[in-house]
Amino acid sequence: MIPRYSRPEMVAIWSPETRFRIWFEIEAHACDAQAELGVIPRANAEAVWRAKDVPFDVARIDEIEAVTKHDVIAFLTHLGEIIGQDEARFVHQGMTSSDVLDTCLNVQLTRATDLLLKGLDRVCDALKARAFEHRMTPRIGRSHGIHAEPTTLGLTLARFYAEMDRNRVRLRRAREEIATGAISGAVGTFANIDPYVEDHVCRMMGLTPEPVSTQVIPRDRHAMFFATLGVIASSIENVAIEIRHMQRTEVLEAEEYFSPGQKGSSAMPHKRNPVLTENLTGLARLVRSAVTPAMENVALWHERDISHSSVERAIAPDATVTLDFALHRLAGVIEKLVVYPENMLANMNRFRGLVMSQRVLLALTQAGVSREDAYRLVQRNAMKVWEHGADFKAELLADPEVTAALPPSEIEEKFDLGYHLKHVDTIFDRVFGQT
Secondary structure (H helix, E strand, O other): OOHOOOOHHHHHHOOOHHHHHHHHHHHHHHHHHHHHHHOHHHHHHHHHHHHOOHHHHHHHHHHHHHHHOOHHHHHHHHHHHHEEEEEEHHHHOOOOHHHHHHHHHHHHHHHHHHHHHHHHHHHHHHHHHHHHOOOOOOEEEEEEEEEEEEHHHHHHHHHHHHHHHHHHHHHHHHHHOOOOEEEOOOOHHHOOOOOOHHHHHHHHHHEOOOOOOOOOOHHHHHHHHHHHHHHHHHHHHHHHHHHOOOOOOOOEEEEEEOOOOOOOOOOOOHHHHHHHEEEEEEEHHHOOOOOHHHOOOOOOOOOOOOOOHHHHHHHHHHHHHHHHHHHHHHHHHHHHHOOOHHHHHHHHHOOOHHHHHHHHHHHHHHHHOOOOHHHHHHHHHHHHHHHOOHHHHHHHOHHHHHHHOHHHHHHHHHOHHHHHOOOHHHHHHHHHHHO
16 A cells, blocks of 8 residues: 555554564474474574574565565575574474465454554544534434434434444454464375464464464455455445535535645635545545455365465555554544534524424324325425425414314424434433443
8 A cells, every 4th residue: 555545553564574574483483382392403493583683684585586486485595594504494394385474464464453443443432522522413314315304413423433333343353253373284284293383373473273274274264354344444434425425515514624724626725625535435445445355265276276365465455554544534534523513503494494394294193184194284385395495384384284183382393303302312322321
């Protein structure tokens, strides 16, 4: 991923230096376990750790790989150059490349997930704080983009919080599923390496042993992992779309913070565009683009092929780096979101009471009018608001068929905004717990 959409903490997880350091740790821990079993001399295992604080020369490894055409062999050759070829002769004993590559990838994915969880925590904290701030800030709810009935901005944000909180549960589950390692040798039979080595390496690397690894860790785990990232990306877009709508000139119920000195357009100095949330919509598309290739990686030939390898070298860093950046960008947008309660109220009242139509409909049916006739009466008056800008309540009060069923005082009562907000606290308690 390009630096523009990257945070250094996440990028570092996917750097060559980090990858080679993890490879080294896997090999060194495997040597320790082999020494405990008496398979290799303890002195050779201890010699490997001499490279513990030595920076690996990425350029040198690339130089060796240009000849060997094999990245793991290039790394092992360079490791031998550091600690001595004789001392290194037992490194990788009984192992195959996938033992290193797959275990390393899952270490990186678990570390990346820990950062993503921190990003999700920040998003949830921001949504919760702003939801309580605007718990009773009324705004119009919309369906099909059309005014429906009153709600509050707090409820909108609480809904997004609940969705992101579910994403935290999903991501924790995905981390648990991806946190496996395999040191089982060619085709995964442990023919040339004791299962104890796998147990030891996994324990030291913060993983659990893969029950059946063939020669690779099964890719259904990775498919589930990237699918989870895709769901989170879609949730980010869900929030972004709402903010983009609220910032439209004709709506202007809220907008992204516009900082001093910021410019909105190279041509039109008046512009204040929702660039951050538009950017989030685009980033969500990028993260979701990793899902289908991850699904297709599940079907590998026999005990192993490498059709998945090129895919994962791209989607693993790109998807995690992009999602990490997007989470923190979204959190920043929510934390600084500028809200215009007066505009929300003005928008709600733009059609002069029309949004109270259901209350009148229900009152008419409760007064003995058939639902069919009640709907006809309410819609007849509602259309005058749509087409002529009439006042809905005034039209109802002037309709003799309506007043024959409902006295004026009862019609007036049906336009009480507070009626629609009476269960806000109940919903908040469901989402956030009793406060």
